[in-house]
Amino acid sequence: MGQNSSQDSKMTCPVRVIVVGAGCRGEIYSQYASIHPERAKVVGVADPRKFARTKLQEQHKIEDENIFEDWHSMVEREKFADAVLICTPDRLHKEPAMAFAKKGYHVLLEKPMATTAEDCTAIVEACTQSGVMLSVGHVLRYDPVIHKIKELIDAGVIGDVIHIQHLEPVGFYHFAHSFVRGSWRNEAESSFALLAKSCHDIDLIHHWAGARRCVKVSSFGSLSHFTKINKPTGAADRCLDCSVERDCPYSARKIYMDRVKQGHTGWPVSVICPNSFPDIESVTEALRNGPYGRCVYECDNDVCSNQVVNMEFEGGVTAAFSMVAFTEEICQRKTTISGSKGELSCNGHEVRVFDFLTERATKHTADKNTPKQFGMIGHGGADYYLMDAFISAVANNDPSLIRSGPEETLHSHLLVFEAERSRLESRVVYPGDTSHS
Template sequence: MGQNSSQGSSPIMAHRVHVIVVGAGCRGEIYSQYANVHPERVEVVAVADPRKFARTKLQQQHKIVDENIFEDWHSIVEREKFADAVLICTPDRLHKEPAVAFAKKGYHVLLEKPMATTPEDCVAIVEACIQSGVMLSVGHVLRYDPVIHKIKELIDAGVIGDVIHIQHLEPVGFYHFAHSFVRGNWRNEAESSFALLAKSCHDIDLMHHWAGARRCVKVSSFGSVSHFTKENKPTGAGNRCLDCSIEKHCPYSASKIYLDRVKQGHTGWPVSVICPSSFPDIESVTDALRTGPYGRCVYECDNDVCSNQVVNMEFEGGLTAAFSMVAFTEEICKRKTTIYGSKGELSYNGHEVRVFDFLTQRSTKHTANNNTPKCFGMSGHGGADYHLMDAFVSAVANNDPSLIRSGPEETLLSHLLVFEAERSRLESRVVYCGDTSQSSTQSDKNLTSSP
């Protein structure tokens, strides 16, 4: 897909876009907030979610008529097409079926990442969208971060010459990892997907994007579950934080992560996640910690996904790349990147881009215009949540897929690279991308099993 260099300056709308939200959880609610910012550009006309509280909340936010409220998305595709596009924000393992069904019905699709949890399902989604002639935008929001997008512009402008090596770090954050990948929805591979796909397909996609037209030829990866195991449970610790005698000395205490935040008046993420059927207050959060998964001791959970992982890649032409994902960090998802070129070095510290020129031996700082509206829910990922929706709505309204930065073909390639990396970790070997040997085929079948 092509790129729109005018971040935030959308084309004139040809018509108001009508969208359906399938999955009214955190991401579905965030993306649909765009309709409240720009009601003249987009309208949410239907919602499907099995949870009454979630779908009623979205119905009230967007004044959706009762006949367009559904417990099951299947009921929507059985009707005549009545919207332009669908936002699919269901759990990871429930992406493929609705994405294919809505594409075949003629709806343009914004699909939350990852595309799906198997290579075969990812291919099926892309094929359905291409064959149906509909646009597919995958929720790789980092591509729409104004500052991160500046990195791609600088590379393409040749300011550091030929790209020789890419080093990229994702610091997940100590309490973020405990929330999402130890206690939460992405803790267990059999219920969701492996961590590299669930959390870091963003990052592999960016590195693939920065490599340009060069194909990745081989990959290796190592990673494991560190610290969050029963063997590391402190002496005297209870099974739940609210009943634990040493909770005050634990940085992963659910009381600290959730209850203390509510007491301070904070009801957004991550607190909002743990009360799926009510507004988070002290009473509902306390009850959730006493009875629900988020109150469990982090050393007594059924988590089996990697807490730290490295991926090494070699692209055509000798370009190498190294990625690290680490759970145990102070910063929350503030990526760090250094790209080494033949004429200079580019570095990104999570806030700004700096380029050192070898010829002049001078450093230049680069900023990006971030005109994200100050509004509820749309400032996430450095404003990228807003810009992703802005691009998708504009693409649908003007029938212009070039406005989408994370379309079907390139996104499929980066997803397949993630699966190849996980194959390398599971098989403890270097994987040659595109390898169709028997061992690789068998590994495909095992990718969703626990390591």
């Protein structure tokens, strides 16, 4: 996809982009402009943290007058770019998304869209009424291997879709980093785990089910293991002071300090030192005084570590989704789709189709020409393809290039909220059917 879309817009000027939220996601997405300066140029940044915004300013040679501590000051300016990348914390998505849309900026909004169904709906309405494009950061939609699944389904290679089984293995230290010690640990401060982590996956299932509406959903889940009752005898409140830390797989010393000693300064180490480059000194300081040095059994975390969601779509298509923290693999999704003529399975690297008539299996791969800057930072390089599609859509004024557009993304988000309602209320929820409420 990247190659063709690059050629499509070679005759136009680079798309001018501003970044609201210069953290991990903002920095990753804006790297696209460094790789393709002829296609995109970062011309402004807003972030309350001086280190983060200065880092982005230096990377993209942004003029001083376009550097802002607060996005409000940025949006009050006369429109000076074509598009905005909104990569603020989850609870701070709605206000800037609506404000920039109303100002006429095309919007790439990091997932989840917002933390309530009402706010998600309001964002879509604002973008639609303003006539601007909205792309939500469901990067897996743009992963060439995962996109191959949809192509094969649409080509009819497994006949009618009957059942979808999908697993997200979060990864033992990833969960400890992000959902026990980190920014997504506490629902009141961010959002519930199914929305923060797995709206990707519910979106994919919704996508694979086609135009069918989900008619029933049920969900179960809880916070397991990472609670005070499971704190080992003799453990301290911080890993650097702990006498039993060596025997703990979730030790902050093991997850962060050992990586820095091996020369690894990317994720997750980069996250714990937001105001400096991660080295032994800054990491030690962060673990001694910051949230990432806390014992995993002494945090204020309350989000689910394991959850299942069962769905029934129109026509009797069923789907089962599992999210679990305690896995070796990190976010390497596994999918099996059962059809009337065959079975499709994907391990994240390739797609295998077994044909019931011939009883033969065929393997399908997808070309990935991902620049190494994107290939090393998760999502299998899909961040690159998301940005490529968004920049192409803006350059060519063609919203059809966006695979995660407003209406379908809103529907999949609403399904996530219904699934969580099922978990909290311990009952089957019938989306859109008020007679069962």
